[in-house]
Amino acid sequence: MTTHDIELTVNETEVELTVDSRTLLVHALREDLDYTGPKVGCESSKCGACTVELDGDAVKSCTVLAVQADGASVRTVEGFADGDDLHPIQQQFSAEHGLQCGYCTPGMVTTTKHLLESNPDPTREEIRTALKGNICRCTGYQNVVNAVESAAAALAAGEGESAPDDVELQTDYPTPGED
Amino acid sequence: MTGPRKGENESEDEAGGIAGPARREDEALLTGRAEYTDDLRDPDAAHLAFVRSEYGHAEIEGIDATAAAELEGVLGVYTWDDVAASESPGVLPSSTGSLDCEVPAHPVLARDRVRYQGQPIAAVVAENRYRARDAVDAVAVDYDPLEAVVDSVEATAEGAPTLFDGAPDNVAATTDQGDREATEDAFDDPENVVDIELENNRLISSALEPRAALAEYDAAEDRFTVTMTSQSPHGHRQKLAHTLGLSERQIRVISPSVGGGFGHKGHHHPGEAMAAWCARDLERPVKWTATRSENYLEGAHGRDHRTTAELAIDDDGAIRGLRVETHANVGGYGLDGGASMPGWYGGLLSSQYRIPAIHCETHAVFTNTAPVHSYRGAGRPEAIYVTERLVDVAARELGIDPVEFRRRNLIEPDQFPYETPVGASYDSGDYERGLEEALELADYDDLRARGRDRDDGRLRGVGVACYTESTGGGFESGVVRVHRDGGVTVSAGTHSHGQGHETTYANLVADVLEIPTDDIDVMEGDSDSIPTGTGTFGSRSTIVGGSAIVESAEAVLAKARRFAADRLEVEPDAVAYGDGEFSVRDGAESGSGSSADTVSFADVAGMAYGWGVPEDMDPGLEETTFYEPDGTAYTFGTHVAVVAIDPETGELELERYVAVDDCGERLEPTIVEGQVHGGVAQGIGQAVSERASYDGDGTLLTNSLDSYAVPRASHLPEIETGQTVTPSPRNPLGVKGIGEAGTIAAPPAVVNAVVDALAHLGVRHVDMPLTDEAIWRAIRDSK
Numbered sequence: 001m002t003t004h005d006i007e008l009t010v011n012e013t014e015v016e017l018t019v020d021s022r023t024l025l026v027h028a029l030r031e032d033l034d035y036t037g038p039k040v041g042c043e044s045s046k047c048g049a050c051t052v053e054l055d056g057d058a059v060k061s062c063t064v065l066a067v068q069a070d071g072a073s074v075r076t077v078e079g080f081a082d083g084d085d086l087h088p089i090q091q092q093f094s095a096e097h098g099l100q101c102g103y104c105t106p107g108m109v110t111t112t113k114h115l116l117e118s119n120p121d122p123t124r125e126e127i128r129t130a131l132k133g134n135i136c137r138c139t140g141y142q143n144v145v146n147a148v149e150s151a152a153a154a155l156a157a158g159e160g161e162s163a164p165d166d167v168e169l170q171t172d173y174p175t176p177g178e179d
Numbered sequence: 180m181t182g183p184r185k186g187e188n189e190s191e192d193e194a195g196g197i198a199g200p201a202r203r204e205d206e207a208l209l210t211g212r213a214e215y216t217d218d219l220r221d222p223d224a225a226h227l228a229f230v231r232s233e234y235g236h237a238e239i240e241g242i243d244a245t246a247a248a249e250l251e252g253v254l255g256v257y258t259w260d261d262v263a264a265s266e267s268p269g270v271l272p273s274s275t276g277s278l279d280c281e282v283p284a285h286p287v288l289a290r291d292r293v294r295y296q297g298q299p300i301a302a303v304v305a306e307n308r309y310r311a312r313d314a315v316d317a318v319a320v321d322y323d324p325l326e327a328v329v330d331s332v333e334a335t336a337e338g339a340p341t342l343f344d345g346a347p348d349n350v351a352a353t354t355d356q357g358d359r360e361a362t363e364d365a366f367d368d369p370e371n372v373v374d375i376e377l378e379n380n381r382l383i384s385s386a387l388e389p390r391a392a393l394a395e396y397d398a399a400e401d402r403f404t405v406t407m408t409s410q411s412p413h414g415h416r417q418k419l420a421h422t423l424g425l426s427e428r429q430i431r432v433i434s435p436s437v438g439g440g441f442g443h444k445g446h447h448h449p450g451e452a453m454a455a456w457c458a459r460d461l462e463r464p465v466k467w468t469a470t471r472s473e474n475y476l477e478g479a480h481g482r483d484h485r486t487t488a489e490l491a492i493d494d495d496g497a498i499r500g501l502r503v504e505t506h507a508n509v510g511g512y513g514l515d516g517g518a519s520m521p522g523w524y525g526g527l528l529s530s531q532y533r534i535p536a537i538h539c540e541t542h543a544v545f546t547n548t549a550p551v552h553s554y555r556g557a558g559r560p561e562a563i564y565v566t567e568r569l570v571d572v573a574a575r576e577l578g579i580d581p582v583e584f585r586r587r588n589l590i591e592p593d594q595f596p597y598e599t600p601v602g603a604s605y606d607s608g609d610y611e612r613g614l615e616e617a618l619e620l621a622d623y624d625d626l627r628a629r630g631r632d633r634d635d636g637r638l639r640g641v642g643v644a645c646y647t648e649s650t651g652g653g654f655e656s657g658v659v660r661v662h663r664d665g666g667v668t669v670s671a672g673t674h675s676h677g678q679g680h681e682t683t684y685a686n687l688v689a690d691v692l693e694i695p696t697d698d699i700d701v702m703e704g705d706s707d708s709i710p711t712g713t714g715t716f717g718s719r720s721t722i723v724g725g726s727a728i729v730e731s732a733e734a735v736l737a738k739a740r741r742f743a744a745d746r747l748e749v750e751p752d753a754v755a756y757g758d759g760e761f762s763v764r765d766g767a768e769s770g771s772g773s774s775a776d777t778v779s780f781a782d783v784a785g786m787a788y789g790w791g792v793p794e795d796m797d798p799g800l801e802e803t804t805f806y807e808p809d810g811t812a813y814t815f816g817t818h819v820a821v822v823a824i825d826p827e828t829g830e831l832e833l834e835r836y837v838a839v840d841d842c843g844e845r846l847e848p849t850i851v852e853g854q855v856h857g858g859v860a861q862g863i864g865q866a867v868s869e870r871a872s873y874d875g876d877g878t879l880l881t882n883s884l885d886s887y888a889v890p891r892a893s894h895l896p897e898i899e900t901g902q903t904v905t906p907s908p909r910n911p912l913g914v915k916g917i918g919e920a921g922t923i924a925a926p927p928a929v930v931n932a933v934v935d936a937l938a939h940l941g942v943r944h945v946d947m948p949l950t951d952e953a954i955w956r957a958i959r960d961s962k
Contacts (some may be wrong), residue, residue, distance in 0.1 A: 082759065100679070136387070137439050
């Protein structure tokens with residue numbers, strides 16, 4: 001199996017790692033780098049639990065090879081909070097009870113951030129359309145849609161102070177070789 | 180009972196800013212900090228994967244694992260022969276006691292024959308998950324395909340292929356519920372008889388987290404730790420002990436964060452058992468994580484009933500009798516309780532109605548499909564669907580409004596407890612109030628007045644479904660442990676996998692002990708440190724687990740009061756308690772001048788674990804309760820669906836969905852509402868898009884999220900909710916379960932609405948799922 005040395009910036013921390021050609025980005029994040037926020041639900045881009053931000057796009061990391069992400073910047077859900085302060089989107093998912101088992105939540109939160117960056121004031125219908133790549137089997141989506149609406153309002157009002165791009169550097173996550 | 184009360188650590192912004200967290204468990208889940216089974220890293224862990232049958236029905240002529248075993252990084256390739264040569268029985272326990280036939284239990288690896296596509300044939304362990312898949316591909320299995328049968332009615336026909344010699348007609352069990360003779364009499368000379376033939380479509384629970392396990396074996400102690408995706412840690416401990424041939428004390432089951440269950444994670448499958456078996460054989464931790472497709476192939480699936488039913492009615496619209504015959508598909512094996520589930524499914528056939536005579540005959544039938552077992556609702560949606568469809572058909576044929584027909588037959592509030600002819604004892608209810616509440620919320624009269632046709636050319640329909648739901652069986656353990664400093668750890672044998680037990684349980688104990696929720700930890704999911712319990716399924720956790728915890732908390736407080744009385748130098752009944760402080764009750768004679776004025780809860784905890792406790796008292800402040808309710812609590816309600824159909828294309832839009840549910844006292848209204856939403860979404864999924872389908876050879880056609888249509892956000896309507904509150908007299912909290920209500924009510928509500936929209940065309944019934952194509956065909960066939 002051919003291996004490749006790649007560099008990633010994950011949650012604003014630069015990391016180097018060696019991956020097999022076939023290693024999926026989600027497995028590199030979860031197993032090599034211990035960012036287990038992105039979940040694997042279907043291994044085929046259908047459920048969205050593995051959604052991460054890849055160079056500013058919301059991407060299903062189960063269908064991206066790690067080697068394809070060489071040089072890229074990745075944000076997982078671990079990179080959303082500002083220290084102990086949850087990101088406004090995270091706060092609203094909790095406030096609106098927009099999560100139950102939590103397995104889809106990292107992907108939902110990431111997709112929501114991407115939506116609100118391109119459409120800061122979406123209608124409920126637009127929210128439902130934007131979330132159609134993220135399956136939730138618990139909530140019936142109702143409170144998820146409520147959470148996205150509230151997050152849009154909170155971000156517009158400047159609440160939470162940590163605007164999407166202001167998240168501080170995370171330092172408490174392991175880098176390769178720290179196992 | 181108190182309303183929703185959040186943790187004291189939240190930041191309520193009274194100026195109308197950011198609301199606080201709804202649940203204590205949310206922060207860990209939102210930040211990626213929560214650990215699910217596959218998140219656990221063990222650098223020594225090897226990975227298990229299965230070679231699964233490509234055929235629905237075949238003899239296995241041979242297995243060649245040579246190439247797989249030679250791959251670098253492959254640690255072991257195992258077949259049934261290896262399991263048979265070990266000290267483990269290697270079969271999944273089935274409730275064969277309730278079957279009419281002697282058939283073998285599901286082996287963890289196939290012996291010489293496979294009976295459903297995806298049945299495990301060989302197990303492969305390798306250094307990593309990718310290499311394990313390589314090895315799976317390298318195992319060559321030589322099959323001799325056999326004729327398959329996948330339909331439960333066809334399987335009982337003369338000349339159908341048979342799965343087991345011990346069940347020559349493929350019938351696992353036939354069960355009677357109700358009174359056959361009395362029901363025959365009811366049909367003797369009724370004014371009207373209506374009938375229906377319907378399918379309750381096969382479903383796949385589709386929890387977003389696939390099943391997974393990390394098994395470790397301690398050879399020195401001869402003891403296993405299996406961390407797994409379980410709704411029922413003690414239940415899985417028992418089942419693993421059976422399969423591995425161990426005592427339960429040799430197994431510790433840990434269930435960390437679990438990504439949804441819906442029944443599937445209460446069942447016993449080969450994956451976790453083989454992970455443990457391989458861990459012992461290899462003396463390495465072994466991890467197994469199913470893929471989505473594996474989860475779909477292995478089952479257990481849900482529902483899959485084929486039913487004929489008849490209703491006998493008087494001319495004045497009073498129901499006289501209900502007669503039902505069902506073929507329930509149990510799949511290729513009886514998987515623990517799966518094959519016996521059809522035997523009790525008819526218990527809710529009375530729904531909310533006075534039906535003097537009911538008889539239900541159910542045939543549980545083996546077919547070449549994945550095993551069928553409980554999926555959210557588990558028998559109750561199947562029963563209510565039969566009655567609520569039949570009631571609607573009857574009303575239409577009698578020319579009575581379906582709501583009016585229901586009203587005439589509702590069980591009255593003064594008839595509780597109400598014994599149905601099929602063995603259910605309804606505890607409490609006010610069915611008409613729930614119905615009227617739903618009609619008002621839906622504006623039913625206005626919908627009816629506006630009629631079927633609108634300007635946009637689409638056909639409107641309104642569907643109503645009333646339901647009852649049995650909730651909260653069995654016992655549960657609940658522990659309240661007060662530590663020396665007054666902090667409290669609460670534990671229960673249930674296991675939350677989205678239901679928010681940490682929040683509910685902490686608030687329940689905080690209410691009793693009057694201490695901040697921040698001083699209370701809630702622990703679930705460890706069979707070693709929690710007394711044997713039952714688990715989370717069947718809408719039971721708050722009823723049974725919550726009551727167990729509250730009884731323990733009350734016992735703790737009673738004992739604490741005695742400690743406080745000693746310190747205050749008064750009798751216990753002279754002690755008042757409030758906000759974490761004991762004092763002498765107003766008007767009671769106080770102690771000697773040297774006694775304290777007040778004693779805090781934390782002080783009492785210190786006394787309980789101090790040197791020398793008061794005379795006549797035992798040290799310690801901890802109580803364990805094993806609680807079983809005084810009977811089943813019956814949740815009920817009425818749901819209303821409003822649909823619009825394009826008659827040219829069959830395109831269906833669910834314009835509105837109204838759910839009015841009565842689950843007794845609502846301890847955590849936000850969580851209750853979330854359960855309603857989720858249940859309704861799954862019920863709508865069954866009604867409009869989900870169906871697990873096999874071809875005639877037993878190949879699963881819906882083996883991924885591409886082909887099995889779980890609802891997405893854009894597929895669902897806004898769910899409008901309402902409530903009535905009729906407490907249950909059968910548990911101290913007055914609660915009834917709410918986890919499954921939506922899956923029960925939504926299918927008949929939606930189908931009734933669609934048929935209402937199409938009835939004028941002559942459409943009498945359409946089987947689920949009501950895809951655009953199914954509706955288009957129904958319209959075409961009616962012409």
